[in-house]
Amino acid sequence: MTDTRQDDAPPAxxxxxxxxxxxxxxxxxxxxxxxxxRAVTINKPADELYAYWRDFANLSTFxxxxxxxxxxxxxxxxxxxxxxxxxxxxxxxxxxxERDGQLIAWESAEGADVANAGRVEFRDAGARGTVVTATITxxxxxxxxxxxxxxxxxxxxxxxxxxxxRRFKQLMETGEIATGxxxxxxxxxRDA
Numbered sequence: 001m002t003d004t005r006q007d008d009a010p011p012a013x014x015x016x017x018x019x020x021x022x023x024x025x026x027x028x029x030x031x032x033x034x035x036x037x038r039a040v041t042i043n044k045p046a047d048e049l050y051a052y053w054r055d056f057a058n059l060s061t062f063x064x065x066x067x068x069x070x071x072x073x074x075x076x077x078x079x080x081x082x083x084x085x086x087x088x089x090x091x092x093x094x095x096x097x098e099r100d101g102q103l104i105a106w107e108s109a110e111g112a113d114v115a116n117a118g119r120v121e122f123r124d125a126g127a128r129g130t131v132v133t134a135t136i137t138x139x140x141x142x143x144x145x146x147x148x149x150x151x152x153x154x155x156x157x158x159x160x161x162x163x164x165x166r167r168f169k170q171l172m173e174t175g176e177i178a179t180g181x182x183x184x185x186x187x188x189x190r191d192a
Contacts (some may be wrong), residue, residue: 043129062167089113
């Protein structure tokens with residue numbers, strides 16, 4: 001796929017284009033009909049960001065809804081993620097494409113609670129650092145109703161992608177994630 005966009009935005013949010021069926025398919029569109037895409041510039045080298053992200057066990061340090069990611073082998077991992085109503089959903093993810101320092105793409109295995117696929121790209125931004133773009137396609141449980149419920153509980157992937165990338169930026173640039181006045185236990189009590 002040739003990228004003719006004039007900005008750093010991911011395909012789903014770029015001003016100069018809209019997501020076509022072919023682009024959704026390229027990002028794993030067979031695993032869902034909803035697409036979420038976000039980008040952030042992080043003042044760190046692409047190789048360092050890629051290495052941290054590629055160790056999937058690290059993702060729970062900045063992805064708020066991730067309960068646990070357990071590596072199965074070099075290409076597969078098991079995910080447990082918070083869902084609305086105090087539930088969790090689980091799936092096995094399979095790495096489908098990988099380029100050191102540049103790209104990680106995945107898709108959920110058959111039988112996933114939430115069918116999903118996506119990719120995270122790491123592009124050099126010169127003196128600014130690295131543009132990290134996350135694009136996810138997913139099939140919300142219970143279709144449109146499930147998507148609305150997920151939004152109400154702030155568990156919808158588009159909302160989470162923006163927040164997770166912001167936390168990833170904070171963690172990589174400062175070594176910590178800024179939090180509000182309320183602590184995690186208070187948030188979990190409120191969200192339960």
